[in-house]
Amino acid sequence: MADASFTNDPIDVSTLPQLMDEDFVPIDPNFLRVSIIGHVLFLVIVAGIAAAVLVLVPDPDTRIVYAIAGGFVALTLISAALKVIEVRNIAYQVREHDLSYRNGVIVKRVQTVPFVRVQHARMRQGPVQRLFNLATLSINSAGPDIAITGLNTEAATALRALVVERAGDLVEEQ
Amino acid sequence: MFLVLQAVRSIGILQIVFGIGFILSRSPSLPAVLIGATVLVLIALVISLLSWWRYTFSVQEGELRVENGVLSKNRLVIPLDRVQGVSIQQKFLHRLVGLVEVTADTAGAALAEFNLAAVKRPIAEALQVAAADQRAVATTAEPATLANGAVDAVAEAFTPPVAEESERVVVKRTPRDIVKLGLTTFPLAGLALLGPLVAVALEFEDRVDIPTPDVVVDPGIWLVWAVPLAVIAVVILGLTLNVAQSFLRLWDLTITRTASGLRRNAGLLSKSSTASSIPRIQIVRVRQSWSSRVVNMADVTLVGVNRLSAAAAGGAIGVGPISVPGCSEADVSALREIALDGALGVTSLERTVSSAIVFKETRNTTVVVILSIVGLWFIAAWWPLLLLILIPWRWGVVRRQARLRRWGISHDAVADRQQFIGWTSSETLLRKINSVTVHQSLFERKRDLATISFVLAGGVVSIGMIPFEQAKAARDRALYVAETDRRAFM
Numbered sequence: 001m002a003d004a005s006f007t008n009d010p011i012d013v014s015t016l017p018q019l020m021d022e023d024f025v026p027i028d029p030n031f032l033r034v035s036i037i038g039h040v041l042f043l044v045i046v047a048g049i050a051a052a053v054l055v056l057v058p059d060p061d062t063r064i065v066y067a068i069a070g071g072f073v074a075l076t077l078i079s080a081a082l083k084v085i086e087v088r089n090i091a092y093q094v095r096e097h098d099l100s101y102r103n104g105v106i107v108k109r110v111q112t113v114p115f116v117r118v119q120h121a122r123m124r125q126g127p128v129q130r131l132f133n134l135a136t137l138s139i140n141s142a143g144p145d146i147a148i149t150g151l152n153t154e155a156a157t158a159l160r161a162l163v164v165e166r167a168g169d170l171v172e173e174q
Numbered sequence: 175m176f177l178v179l180q181a182v183r184s185i186g187i188l189q190i191v192f193g194i195g196f197i198l199s200r201s202p203s204l205p206a207v208l209i210g211a212t213v214l215v216l217i218a219l220v221i222s223l224l225s226w227w228r229y230t231f232s233v234q235e236g237e238l239r240v241e242n243g244v245l246s247k248n249r250l251v252i253p254l255d256r257v258q259g260v261s262i263q264q265k266f267l268h269r270l271v272g273l274v275e276v277t278a279d280t281a282g283a284a285l286a287e288f289n290l291a292a293v294k295r296p297i298a299e300a301l302q303v304a305a306a307d308q309r310a311v312a313t314t315a316e317p318a319t320l321a322n323g324a325v326d327a328v329a330e331a332f333t334p335p336v337a338e339e340s341e342r343v344v345v346k347r348t349p350r351d352i353v354k355l356g357l358t359t360f361p362l363a364g365l366a367l368l369g370p371l372v373a374v375a376l377e378f379e380d381r382v383d384i385p386t387p388d389v390v391v392d393p394g395i396w397l398v399w400a401v402p403l404a405v406i407a408v409v410i411l412g413l414t415l416n417v418a419q420s421f422l423r424l425w426d427l428t429i430t431r432t433a434s435g436l437r438r439n440a441g442l443l444s445k446s447s448t449a450s451s452i453p454r455i456q457i458v459r460v461r462q463s464w465s466s467r468v469v470n471m472a473d474v475t476l477v478g479v480n481r482l483s484a485a486a487a488g489g490a491i492g493v494g495p496i497s498v499p500g501c502s503e504a505d506v507s508a509l510r511e512i513a514l515d516g517a518l519g520v521t522s523l524e525r526t527v528s529s530a531i532v533f534k535e536t537r538n539t540t541v542v543v544i545l546s547i548v549g550l551w552f553i554a555a556w557w558p559l560l561l562l563i564l565i566p567w568r569w570g571v572v573r574r575q576a577r578l579r580r581w582g583i584s585h586d587a588v589a590d591r592q593q594f595i596g597w598t599s600s601e602t603l604l605r606k607i608n609s610v611t612v613h614q615s616l617f618e619r620k621r622d623l624a625t626i627s628f629v630l631a632g633g634v635v636s637i638g639m640i641p642f643e644q645a646k647a648a649r650d651r652a653l654y655v656a657e658t659d660r661r662a663f664m
Contacts, residue, residue, distance in 0.1 A: 097657040107616070114609075
C-alpha cells in the first residue's frame with residue numbers, strides 16, 4: 001500500500017477546481033411535456049378506478065370515493081405544478097473527472113460522482129419518453145444511484161459512452 | 175456427532191416448543207406424534223448427511239473451490255484475491271464438538287457467497303490467513319487439497335508462516351474492562367433479553383392459572399416503598415444482565431493488526447472472529463455516553479462496506495462493522511491511526527453549524543404540538559395543553575446540540591462530532607467518498623446555508639446548516655482528493 005511517489009502535502013483550497021453553477025447544462029425541454037403526460041395518464045387511471053368503483057360496487061358511498069379521488073387529483077396537480085417550476089433547475093455537468101446532477105425545487109440538490117467510483121451506467125426509455133426522444137441515464141456507484149432524467153437520446157447515449165469510457169480509463173490508469 | 179446435533183438444530187427449537195405445546199394442548203394419540211417426529215428427525219438427518227457428504231472444498235492454485243448439492247451439483251470457484259475478509263464464528267453448539275463456522279466475504283463476483291457450517295478451527299484460521307495474505311498463497315506452488323475426509327494433513331501445509339510474524343495485538347479487553355462496560359451500559363438494554371421470557375411466562379400463567387395471593391395493600395403506602403424498590407430491583411437486574419451479556423459477547427476481545435488488515439476475536443461460549451482489510455474500513459465512529467465517560471471509555475466502530483454497496487459493486491456480502499467497545503484514549507487513537515491508513519485525519523474540529531437550526535426545530539415542534547392540541551381538544555379537553563412543555567424542551571435540546579456540534583475538514587479527511595450528553599464522532603477519509611451531495615432546503619436557501627453529504631460505501635457522513643460557501647468548498651476539496659487519489663477505496 002505504501003507508495004514512494006505518494007505525497008500528501010496540504011493544498012491551497014482556492015486553487016482547487018470549483019464546480020461552477022453556470023456550467024450546468026439544462027435538460028431537454030421536452031422533459032416537461034413527458035412529465036405532464038405522465039401526470040395526465042395517472043389522473044386518467046385514477047378517474048377510471050373511481051368510475052369503476054361507482055359503477056361496479058352496489059350502493060357505493062359516493063362521498064368517500066370522491067374524497068379519495070379528489071385527494072389524488074390534488075396531489076397530482078401539486079406535483080405537476082412543482083415539476084413545472086423544477087424543470088428549469090434540472091441540469092447536469094460533466095467535468096474531466098466527475099459528473100454532477102442538479103435537481104429539486106423545495107430542496108435543491110447537487111449530486112456529484114467521480115468517474116472512478118462509477119460501477120456501471122444504465123439507460124432507460126419509457127414509451128412516452130421514446131415518443132419525445134428522451135431517456136433516463138442511471139449512474140450506479142457503490143452508494144446510491146444518480147438518475148439523470150430528461151436527456152435526449154443522443155445526449156444520453158453519448159453521456160453513457162463517456163461515463164463508461166472515463167470510468168474504464170481511470171481504472172486502467174490505477 | 176455434530177451431524178446429530180445439527181439435525182436436531184435444523185428442526186429448530188421453536189418448532190420443538192410448538193410441538194410440545196401442540197401435544198400438551200391437543201394430546202392426540204401419543205405414538206402417532208412420536209412416530210411423526212422420529213420420521214422428521216430421520217429425514218433431516220439423512221438430508222444433512224447427504225449434503226455433508228456432497229460438500230467439499232479445496233484451495234488450489236490460489237482459488238477456493240467449493241462443490242455441493244445433493245440432487246443438482248453446484249460448483250463455485252472464488253479467486254482468493256477476491257476474498258476480502260473471512261469471519262469465523264464458533265457458536266456454543268460448535269464449541270461442544272470443536273468446530274467453527276466460516277464465512278468468506280467476497281467482492282467482484284455475484285453469487286460468490288461462501289459459508290461453511292462446520293470445519294475444524296485450524297483450517298478456518300488457515301483460510302483466514304491465506305485470504306488475508308494472498309501473496310503467501312500465490313507463492314504456494316503445490317496445490318493443497320482440502321476435503322472433509324483429509325483435513326488435518328492439509329491444514330499444516332496450508333498455513334503460511336509469513337503472516338504470523340507481522341501480527342500485532344492492538345486492543346485487548348481484560349475481565350475488569352468488561353465488568354466496567356457492562357455497568358456503564360444503559361440498564362434497560364440488558365432487560366431486552368428478558369422480553370421473550372416474559373412472553374413465555376405470561377403464556378405459562380395463562381395456562382396454569384397460578385392463584386394470586388390475596389394480600390390487600392393500601393395504595394398510598396404501596397406507592398411510597400414498592401415503586402422505588404421495584405425500580406431499583408429492575409436496574410440491578412438490568413445491570414447484572416448487562417455484565418453477563420458483556421462477558422458472553424466480549425470475553426477476551428482482541429483486535430489484531432495482521433499483515434493485511436484487522437482481525438477481531440471475542441466471545442466466551444460462542445466465539446467469533448472477523449477479519450477485514452484496511453481499505454474496506456470506511457468510517458471510524460467513536461461514541462461515548464455519559465456513563466462511559468465516568469470510567470473514561472469510548473466505543474469505537476470501524477464501519478466496513480455495507481451489504482447494499484457491496485451488491486452495487488458486484489460483490490456478494492459486505493464486511494460488518496468491527497465494533498470495539500470500552501476503548502481508552504490510547505486505544506481510540508491506535509484504532510484511528512490504523513483506519514486512517516497513513517493519513518493525518520482531522521486534527522482540529524472547529525467549524526460550527528448555524529444556530530438557525532434551533533429556530534427551525536422549535537418552529538416545527540410548535541406547529542406539530544399546536545396541531546395535536548387542536549386535534550386532541552375534542553377528546554381530552556385541557557389535558558393536551560401539557561404537550562406545550564415539549565416546545566421549551568425541544569428548544570433546549572436542539573440549542574445545546576447546535577452549540578456543541580463541531581465538524582472539520584482537513585486535506586485528507588472529514589469529521590463530524592455530535593454531542594448532547596454523550597457524544598458521537600464520525601471520521602472518514604476524503605479519498606473514499608463515492609459521491610458528494612450539496613442540498614439546500616427552502617429554509618436553508620433563505621439563510622444561505624446548506625447541507626453536505628459525503629456518501630461512502632459504508633454509510634453517509636452528513637452535516638447540515640453550514641454556510642453554503644463552506645459546503646461548496648468542502649465538496650470541491652473532497653472531489654479533488656477522491657479524483658486524484660488512485661488507491662483502493664474498498
